[in-house]
Amino acid sequence: MRTIDFTGQESQDDNEHFASLSWIENTEEPLPALGRVYPAGFRGLPHSHTKTQLWCARRGVVLVSTAGGRWMIPPGHGLLIPAGLEHFSEMISEVHMHSIYVDPSVIGARDPRVLEVTALAGSLIEELVLSDEKPLSPRRKRLIMELLLDEIGQLPERPLGLPFPGDARLSRLCHHFLKSPAANAGIDDWARELGMSRRSFTRLFRAETGVSFVTWRQQACIFASLPRLAAGEPVTNVALDAGYENIAAFTTMFRRMLGSSPSTYLKLRAA
Incomplete structure (x- = not known):
């Protein structure tokens, strides 16, 4: 429900980064969605969420690192990041990202997993990300969220994790x-x-x-x-x-x- 463009900023704009993290943690939205555009070379600060995150790369390639390994997210894929896991991201190229955040009681994860994002899942996530610009009726939003959560459970896993x-x-x-x-x-x-x-x-x-x-x-x-x-x-x-x-x-x-x-x-x- 938010879109942020970092392409004209330097990495010192971490205040904006943590402002968005605060919004994610405090919003009353049942399925928060966020869109961002990052420049090549951008490196985020280590952080974690109380919610499970699905980090999707619509364009570009990003690396997400934890203490236990690295995971690559190429275009058309997403990384399921467990709640509470500290991680940071590095942009290999300019990256257009969509993320959703889910209560871990609904979608939990023990370890990060790279998933291939289907056209259906990508379109549903985009609907939520753009809902500020294109408001959704309560009924439509509920249907989108229900279908998206079901679709996430069907996404194929891809071996793009690299344990270190x-x-x-x-x-x-x-x-x-x-x-x-x-x-x-x-x-x-x-x-x-x-x-x-x-x-x-x-x-x-x-x-x-x-x-x-x-x-x-x-x-x-x-x-x-x-x-x-x-x-x-x-x-x-x-x-x-x-x-x-x-x-x-x-x-x-x-x-x-x-x-x-x-x-x-x-x-x-x-x-």
Whole structure:
């Protein structure tokens, strides 16, 4: 029900940020909705909400970070953020965002989850965000909220979360990998870097992240590739830079993780 444009402001305008947080916490609206436009490079301050948040990227790519990991929100997706979880966001490009806030007794979440936002869900959220400009009758608003809450329960989850280890040495390797992803990175190389046996490394990695090294590597390659694809870089360049021998291998991985080829995915997101 509010729309805020940060594109002409510097990050010191945190007062506006916290004013909107105060509105979210104190409004009597049963399903508060907020629209924002952020410039590339904007970084929000760490904060949390007493409500469950669905943070949707309509345009642009954003990273949301917590103490336990990072989650990427590309266009057409949303991040379900549990109530009480401290997080902050970083804009990889200019971002047009819509968010809704739900009482955790209605929609709860134990951990952040990236969801693909359907056209129906996106349209319903937009109706709520623009309700100040286009007032809704009480009956229509109630119907929109009821349908939206039901639709959120049907949204498909996408593997765009990237757990980060607490171990400092392992965390450094993971951060370096994100800057220079390599699909052929091997367990033995990482184990050698840490002065560990292969078995000890695989046990440590799973204990620290909750997933295998191979699964994490695949997710990290998508994580590093999506901002470049969203910025319009050729798929071939992105695939080769990520360490894939050919575009077919990259496309196979991309389809397995996101359900479509890179070109089809980007066309759908643009539409």
